[in-house]
Amino acid sequence: MPSYLASIGMEVHAELDTRSKMFCRCPVAFGGEPNTRVCPVCLGLPGSLPVPNRAATEMVLRTALALNCTIATNSVFHRKNYFYPDLPKGYQVSQYGETNPIGYAGWIDIPKADGSIKRVRIRRVHLEEDTGKLMHLPAGGSGVDFNRSGVPLMEIVTDFPPDIESAEEAKEYLVQLRSTLLYLGVCDGKMEEGSLRCEPNISVRPEGSAEYGTKTELKNLNSFRSVQLGVRYEIERQIAALGRGERIRQETRGWHEGREESFPMRTKEEENDYRYFPDPDLVPMAFDEAMRERARTSLPELPLAKARRYAEQSGLSAQDCALLTADQAWAEFFEQAVALGAPPKPVCNWMNSDFAKRLNEDGIGWKASKITPAHLVDLVKLIESDAISGKTAKEVFAESFESGEMPSAVVLAKGLVQISDRDQIEAAVREAIEANPASVAKYKSGQTGVAGFFVGQVMRATGGQANPGLVQEAVKAALEKV
Amino acid sequence: MITRLSAAEIAREIAARKVSAVEVAQACLGRIASLDEGYGCFLKVDADQTLAQARAAQAKIDSGEAGPLAGVPVAVKDNLSTEGLETTCASKILKGYVPPYDATVVSRLKAGGMPILGKTNLDEFAMGTSTENSAFQVTRNPWDPTRSPGGSSGGSAAAVCAEMAPLGLGSDTGGSIRQPAALCGVVGFKPTYGRCSRYGLVAFASSLDQIGPLARTVEDAALLAEVVTGHDPRDSTSLPDSTIRSDGLKKSSLKGVRFALPKELFSDSNEPGVLEQVQAAIETLRREGAAFGEVSMPSIVYGVTTYYIIAPAEASSNLARFDGVRYGPRAEEGAEHVGVVERTRAEGFGHEVKARIMIGTYALSAGYYDAYYLRAQQVRSRMRREMDAVFQGCDAILSPTSPVVAFKIGELSKDPLALKLLDYCTIPANLGGNPGVSLNCGFSGGLPVGLQLVGPAMADERLLQIAYSVEQALPEAHRRPPVP
Numbered sequence: 001m002p003s004y005l006a007s008i009g010m011e012v013h014a015e016l017d018t019r020s021k022m023f024c025r026c027p028v029a030f031g032g033e034p035n036t037r038v039c040p041v042c043l044g045l046p047g048s049l050p051v052p053n054r055a056a057t058e059m060v061l062r063t064a065l066a067l068n069c070t071i072a073t074n075s076v077f078h079r080k081n082y083f084y085p086d087l088p089k090g091y092q093v094s095q096y097g098e099t100n101p102i103g104y105a106g107w108i109d110i111p112k113a114d115g116s117i118k119r120v121r122i123r124r125v126h127l128e129e130d131t132g133k134l135m136h137l138p139a140g141g142s143g144v145d146f147n148r149s150g151v152p153l154m155e156i157v158t159d160f161p162p163d164i165e166s167a168e169e170a171k172e173y174l175v176q177l178r179s180t181l182l183y184l185g186v187c188d189g190k191m192e193e194g195s196l197r198c199e200p201n202i203s204v205r206p207e208g209s210a211e212y213g214t215k216t217e218l219k220n221l222n223s224f225r226s227v228q229l230g231v232r233y234e235i236e237r238q239i240a241a242l243g244r245g246e247r248i249r250q251e252t253r254g255w256h257e258g259r260e261e262s263f264p265m266r267t268k269e270e271e272n273d274y275r276y277f278p279d280p281d282l283v284p285m286a287f288d289e290a291m292r293e294r295a296r297t298s299l300p301e302l303p304l305a306k307a308r309r310y311a312e313q314s315g316l317s318a319q320d321c322a323l324l325t326a327d328q329a330w331a332e333f334f335e336q337a338v339a340l341g342a343p344p345k346p347v348c349n350w351m352n353s354d355f356a357k358r359l360n361e362d363g364i365g366w367k368a369s370k371i372t373p374a375h376l377v378d379l380v381k382l383i384e385s386d387a388i389s390g391k392t393a394k395e396v397f398a399e400s401f402e403s404g405e406m407p408s409a410v411v412l413a414k415g416l417v418q419i420s421d422r423d424q425i426e427a428a429v430r431e432a433i434e435a436n437p438a439s440v441a442k443y444k445s446g447q448t449g450v451a452g453f454f455v456g457q458v459m460r461a462t463g464g465q466a467n468p469g470l471v472q473e474a475v476k477a478a479l480e481k482v
Numbered sequence: 483m484i485t486r487l488s489a490a491e492i493a494r495e496i497a498a499r500k501v502s503a504v505e506v507a508q509a510c511l512g513r514i515a516s517l518d519e520g521y522g523c524f525l526k527v528d529a530d531q532t533l534a535q536a537r538a539a540q541a542k543i544d545s546g547e548a549g550p551l552a553g554v555p556v557a558v559k560d561n562l563s564t565e566g567l568e569t570t571c572a573s574k575i576l577k578g579y580v581p582p583y584d585a586t587v588v589s590r591l592k593a594g595g596m597p598i599l600g601k602t603n604l605d606e607f608a609m610g611t612s613t614e615n616s617a618f619q620v621t622r623n624p625w626d627p628t629r630s631p632g633g634s635s636g637g638s639a640a641a642v643c644a645e646m647a648p649l650g651l652g653s654d655t656g657g658s659i660r661q662p663a664a665l666c667g668v669v670g671f672k673p674t675y676g677r678c679s680r681y682g683l684v685a686f687a688s689s690l691d692q693i694g695p696l697a698r699t700v701e702d703a704a705l706l707a708e709v710v711t712g713h714d715p716r717d718s719t720s721l722p723d724s725t726i727r728s729d730g731l732k733k734s735s736l737k738g739v740r741f742a743l744p745k746e747l748f749s750d751s752n753e754p755g756v757l758e759q760v761q762a763a764i765e766t767l768r769r770e771g772a773a774f775g776e777v778s779m780p781s782i783v784y785g786v787t788t789y790y791i792i793a794p795a796e797a798s799s800n801l802a803r804f805d806g807v808r809y810g811p812r813a814e815e816g817a818e819h820v821g822v823v824e825r826t827r828a829e830g831f832g833h834e835v836k837a838r839i840m841i842g843t844y845a846l847s848a849g850y851y852d853a854y855y856l857r858a859q860q861v862r863s864r865m866r867r868e869m870d871a872v873f874q875g876c877d878a879i880l881s882p883t884s885p886v887v888a889f890k891i892g893e894l895s896k897d898p899l900a901l902k903l904l905d906y907c908t909i910p911a912n913l914g915g916n917p918g919v920s921l922n923c924g925f926s927g928g929l930p931v932g933l934q935l936v937g938p939a940m941a942d943e944r945l946l947q948i949a950y951s952v953e954q955a956l957p958e959a960h961r962r963p964p965v966p
Contacts, residue, residue, distance in 0.1 A: 040563075040583045044803045046576065047563040047585055047682040049717050079799050081846070085819050090802020144807065275846035277855060280689035280796055282718050
């Protein structure tokens with residue numbers, strides 16, 4: 001069997017995080033009673049007309065710039081004509097053409113598993129409106145909920161021939177893209193709620209073949225995991241089919257989350273001629289240099305750039321930096337803590353272990369928790385100065401997380417300060433040795449394991465507060481001298 | 483008889499407390515009740531709503547906060563959305579549809595204290611030039627009830643002509659205000675594209691549609707234009723500072739006014755009687771001091787062809803929303819969506835509408851777009867350039883409005899091409915986005931002949947000024963039709 005190469009194109013739809021819809025003033029929100037956020041415009045009532053949401057336009061402009069796109073000077077809205085019950089006007093307002101979308105010919109860098117960087121070219125970043133949602137009614141039959149109709153939607157499509165060659169890269173592309181969108185504040189990125197939707201198209205070809213294979217498109221992927229599993233499944237399915245001498249059909253396939261397999265939804269032959277033409281109800285969007293410059297200067301430092309900077313400045317591993325920068329607020333926490341004088345590595349370790357774990361359990365971000373960067377700095381300093389042990393620190397952190405008390409206050413209140421005073425420790429060791437001559441004799445006869453007994457005695461005598469490292473050292477030294 | 487007065491006169495009577503807004507509305511409603519059976523102007527009249535609006539208007543008048551036309555009622559074409567009043571576009575596919583919102587022009591009427599008399603007949607979705615393509619009824623010309631009032635705003639034109647309404651609102655995509663105005667001997671005005679909000683006008687061809695007044699005098703048309711025009715944030719194609727002011731209307735004369743006469747619009751495709759009357763009017767105006775120069779606009783001959791690609795293309799998309807899912811009658815339940823949509827549209831649309839949807843769908847299809855739609859847009863740009871060049875040397879383009887006078891009902895219905903050619907003189911103003919006005923200039927065989935004036939874009943006030951002076955110079959402009 002020949003070995004195969006996979007090619008994956010990614011089409012991502014991001015619902016923009018605007019207050020109102022794309023062409024009317026209805027609010028944008030998730031869920032709620034069907035058809036409660038609708039008006040003549042988003043219901044497509046006869047005579048209604050669209051008025052573009054400027055905030056949405058700016059969001060797409062900023063995204064296109066962040067994705068290194070060329071920006072169209074004049075960008076036109078087109079009508080994409082087709083009939084579907086969830087499409088109230090019988091057409092979707094979208095953008096057609098190679099150089100007409102707000103942004104085109106861009107790229108995004110994604111980190112690869114081996115630590116290198118891969119550049120994925122972006123073909124277009126355009127603005128369109130979302131459709132309504134078909135729902136099956138409990139009493140039978142179906143209905144349409146138009147709450148989602150007209151929500152601004154940004155479409156981001158990778159270039160052809162595809163740069164993405166594996167399920168892992170497909171997932172990493174989406175991770176990077178999502179975190180970029182979150183940094184830009186243009187999308188909430190909730191895949192499970194459908195505000196970020198990904199439709200990869202997948203084809204395979206025998207190694208050495210110049211021609212790309214027939215592609216299938218995958219729908220219903222609502223997590224990073226399902227994207228990775230779905231793409232991998234589809235690659236393997238296609239390779240197996242070709243191995244059996246079958247032909248790949250050009251079709252749209254759905255992903256079955258539970259069974260972890262794809263199934264055919266519709267073949268490409270059934271698709272429409274969309275009869276795109278410029279929407280005469282809308283005037284072209286013009287982006288002059290001043291506007292582009294304003295948008296460009298408003299861009300935040302993006303996740304990958306930030307991760308590279310962290311690695312350079314603090315020597316943290318690529319893995320650590322990726323974790324710290326995946327979320328903008330998380331990165332902000334790290335930077336604030338470091339700015340307060342804490343060493344980066346322990347801050348990073350605490351963030352990505354105990355702190356992340358507790359936040360996850362509560363399902364909140366750090367800003368909603370009682371822990372501030374100052375708390376973590378305080379904690380790290382207590383450990384660094386040997387005031388508390390690592391084990392105690394975990395208790396202290398848990399207490400601070402619950403109460404919001406500063407770690408040093410917790411340590412004081414609970415009397416958890418570690419005894420690191422050598423004289424004090426040596427005195428306790430001397431007492432233990434004097435009180436246990438039999439054990440000293442055992443040690444002298446070569447049973448060195450008995451040192452542990454003395455450490456235990458000292459720890460008990462100090463109520464567990466003695467620095468265990470120092471106690472060990474002192475016991476060893478004292479026994480040698482006896 | 484109050485109904486015989488112009489809108490301006492009625493407004494003065496009301497302001498002078500000689501008559502109330504309610505009495506005016508009652509008089510008009512009474513006339514509709516007694517006459518409209520013979521003319522078929524109105525598809526829907528709701529006297530209770532009209533009278534309630536008249537009472538509200540009178541209250542405004544009494545408290546001194548009323549607009550200049552407060553209390554003057556208006557007949558509204560049935561492709562304008564009216565809250566709580568059925569809006570059908572004379573199509574079965576919208577039978578029973580009661581909109582939950584008012585078109586911007588309708589809101590402005592209401593805000594100006596102008597009661598709505600009812601919804602007037604039209605060619606289905608404004609597609610036609612005779613008002614015979616209505617799914618519900620035929621409208622008759624008050625000058626001769628065996629003849630068509632023209633279209634598509636035939637209901638409003640005939641209602642104004644027969645003095646059932648002092649004012650009407652129509653829409654003009656290829657001549658649908660001006661042509662029926664010509665055939666009914668009234669004034670019809672299409673403003674510059676973008677001066678009157680299209681919000682709530684059920685779209686036929688979005689880049690060509692424009693709402694405008696039908697009236698018995700130029701002054702009335704200008705007064706109504708002032709009420710309904712002006713920037714609207716709900717319409718992205720609405721222009722800033724676009725209210726058409728009427729205060730300078732009478733401050734001009736014909737002295738030194740320069741008219742261009744495009745030879746392409748004076749060809750022998752016009753009826754001899756029409757050409758004679760327009761020529762006679764030209765002589766009259768010349769004596770009043772106006773100047774005339776013949777010009778050529780070669781692309782005008784492609785106007786109808788260009789229009790019949792662009793308008794159906796846009797219509798094929800605009801009319802896609804009528805699928806029976808959200809409003810209007812729906813073909814039998816329970817079947818596949820595609821089947822329901824197909825049957826709903828097959829049963830709901832009339833022949834002419836279907837024909838235009840087919841033409842437009844074809845013109846936008848992959849592989850044909852460049853040859854048809856794109857090419858038509860290029861011709862359109864060229865026509866605009868030619869018009870701009872002509873306006874360098876004149877104040878207005880003068881021509882017949884319609885190449886024929888009112889034709890017999892049914893006479894042309896078997897000849898769709900002949901009906902489409904009736905828009906020959908009016909289409910250029912739509913393709914160019916220019917303001918155009920039609921007024922009566924004389925009679926041929928006892929039927930009115932329309933004179934059209936087209937001005938440069940945004941020169942609506944100047945165009946109406948000129949039209950007013952022309953109207954004053956033409957003795958036949960205000961002859962009454964033979965109605966009771």
